[in-house]
Amino acid sequence: MRFTETALTGAYLIDPEPHGDDRGFFARMLCVDELAAHGLGMDIVQVNISYSAEAGTLRGLHYQAPPHAEAKMIRCTRGAIFDVMVDLRPDSPTYRQWVGTECSAENRRLAYVPEGCAHGFLTLTSDTEVLYPVTARYTPRAERGLRYDDPALAIDWPAPIRVVSDKDRAWPLCPLTTPTNRL
Template identity: 60%
Template sequence: MIFRETALPGAFTVDIQEHRDERGLFARTFCAREFEAHGLNPLTVQTNLSFNARAGTLRGLHYQLPPAAETKLVRCTRGAILDVIVDLRPQSPTYLQHVAVELTADNRRALFVPEQFAHGYQALTDGAEVTYQVSAAYTPGSERGLRFDDPALGIGWPLPVTVISSKDAAWPLLADRDDLPRPVPAPPTALEVSR
């Protein structure tokens, strides 16, 4: 597998390394040892599948609070999606910044989503199907979300939203909430004193 760190430290795209012959191709899509070698949590306790009938369908942006915080390995197995993650780590220099990655059945790319990241995606095609391996079980009391159209996040979704759950459409805007961790200020740096 080929791991490439995104602009958000700890979040990686994972491409397969194809071995082709007259039968087609073979590739590994997951190996705990390779994930561990890149400092990533390889634990999978649940695998989810979502089917999206219409292009423009939007799911997210979801995350779970500790102790049910989760990592995800997301892959589109049919059609195409734009997968978006938002850094919610208060100590991170990329706090509240996002990365968008196109995952398609053709490119076979996956996105590794670390703990303390919100995750969502928009179906770019009718019939888009997505699988994700998750490191923690779904825990309803720990689930939270960010609003997909929050101007403070500035996410540019490529298509008009055709379908979204009422829950996802109703997450409060960042300006109206006080439940998110606030960024941790960097420690002051000592100024050089001329003598």
């Protein structure tokens, strides 16, 4: 597994290193020892799958408040997404910044979203599936979100947004005024 640090503290992109032969290939998607070597943890308690029928479907930006904060490992298993993380950790040097990257079935890239970061994605193709293990159980009372179109975040979504749930449209704007980043 190849780990690439993002502009957000503790957030990584992880690319599998395939080992191939005439049958195809084998690669690790998750290895707790390799994660630990980068200071990351992944005690999985739940695995989620998301399916979106249409390109331009936006999901997020979601997170869970402490003590139910969760880390996530995002993998697009069909289609392609533009994956976004926003740092909401007040003590982080990258507080209030965001990064985004393309994850697809073709590139097999994973995004490690640390606790304390909001997460969302925009589907770039129709019939897209995303699989993501998480480190905390879904707890409705801890559910929080940010508006995907918040001008203070100024996320540079790479394609038109066509489908958004009422719930994701209703998240409040946040008082962010610091610069943003894009990977």
